Amino acid sequence: MLKLYNSLTREKEEFRPLGGEATMYGCGPTVYNYAHIGNWRSFVFYDLLRRYLEYAGWPVNLAMNFTDVDDKTIRGSRAEGVPLKEFTRKYEEAFKKDSRKLNILPPRVYARATEHVNDMVRLVVRLRDRGLAYRAEDGSTYFDVSEFKGYGKLSHLDLGELREGASGRVSVDEYGKEEARDFALWKAWSEEDGDVYWDTVLGRGRPGWHVECSAMSQKYLGETIDVHAGGVDLIFPHHENEIAQSEGATGKPFVRYWVHCEHLLVDGRKMSKSLANFYTLHDLEEKGFKPVALRYFYLSAHYRSQLNFTLDALTQAQRTVEKLNDFVLRVRSAPNAENGVVTDALQTALKGFENAMDDDLDTANALPYLFEAVRVVNSEIEGRACVPVKDVLDFLMRVNSVLGVIDFAREEIPARIQKLVCEREKAREQKDFAKSDELRNKIRGEGFVVEDSAGGPRVRKA
Ligand code: AMP
Ligand code: ZN
Secondary structure, eight states, rough: EEEEETTTTTTTOOOOOSSSSSSEEEEBBBTTTBBHHHHHHHHHHHHHHHHHHHTTTEEEEEEEEEBOSSHHHHHHHHHSSSSSHHHHHHHHHHHHHHHHHTOOOOOOOEEEEOOOOHHHHHHHHHHTTTTTTEEEEEEEEEEGGGGOTTTTTTTTHHHHHHHHHHTEOOOOOOGGGGGOOEEEEEEEEOOOTOOOOEEETTTEEEOOOOOHHHHHHHHHOOOEEEEEEEEEGGGGIHHHHHHHHHHHHOOOOOOOEEEEEEEEEEEBBBBGGGGGGOOOOHHHHTOOOHHHHHHHHHTTTOOOOOOOEEEHHHHHHHHHHHHHHHHHHHHTTOOOOOHHHHHHHHHHHHHHHHHHHTTTTOOHHHHHHHHHHHHHHHHHTTTOOOOOHHHHHHHHHHHHHHHOOOOOSOOOHHHHHHHHHHHHHHHHHHHHHHHHHHHHOOOOHTEEEEETTTTEEEEEEO
């Protein structure tokens, strides 16, 4: 039974979707720059959650947005003197490409904010009709936080303090808790927006950042969704404002489970360009790292604990992934047996892995079960015993359907060849060298060679 920590209730709760499949929304990237390895921690986390929900038996309807219009994207495109669309598409493509490299499965829907402005306007009009939004002197439309009772429930804001502060307004997309005030749903056109505007019933302008996610999640996933994911920095104001907009408009609960991934630090500090501790995936590839090593590194810690990135730790992660890939080859070329001690060990390991994952996706405690299974199988192979190759591979594939770090696309050794290798191993044990040679020749006749190494026999394509 899967339990997830819900940031709204601050408790671990049993997960059950409302329908037959789980609806999930993940706040996507603001496409004004290449994603950094802090961002990727969050996106790999969404993927882990999505994969484990599917593992647990619920297909996931996942939608994710591209924030391709907001304060940052407009500023960036103007600084470079290129149209907003051209500017953001470059980063969107890079994001998709890097996601593939990190074995992140694509969502069912990628939604661009600029293609959903009508949906956003409709939502704002609905809020205005319900007395939750108003047009200010500057022509922008703001959300009236004093009219929405639940405001502050996700970030656990003190409402008394909030009311005092609520007299003012905030027009920028990002701000701190101490500035909690009426926020912009629709921003009237100003000089800095250049040619980025839409003429709508709300006047000439553009949507605020927060309303993008409320409108798009409702469009693709419905008024109440099961899971909404993001990094911890999004709790306030972004997710708090999403709740106000969505619940204010529909009168229904917006999200059943709010899940947030903690931040990544680099060399013990917050990542920043000025500290020279800022990395994109491309930076790490240039240093000779494989993207999947980064993915493994993220999974080595629980998503709700801060994780400190160092190049040494990444080197270690890369070695571990290589060992797992070597292990797959080794198992494939090991002599096959029907079952044995290994079968029990695999079952125990899988149970342990699932229990840890059921406990709020505790990858830090789940991974040791994988390595325990690897240890048992390795010691069997080294002791020259035959192992149930198919069972070991099935185990690895199941675990990897969640982790997404092992590469199975290497040479496959057919079962009949494994069987011959196992027979040859038995003949050698019984010192029947004539038979063992005969079997070796037969294996070669099939296009494979068997080598006797210190770790036991290994087979590969000739
Ligand atoms: P952005 O593109 O700025 O909207 O951020 C994309 C995602 O990255 C959001 O879910 C953020 O919460 C997340 N994020 C930003 N910085 C970090 C970090 N240092 N560690 C983990 N996640 C982060
Ligand atoms: Zn969002």
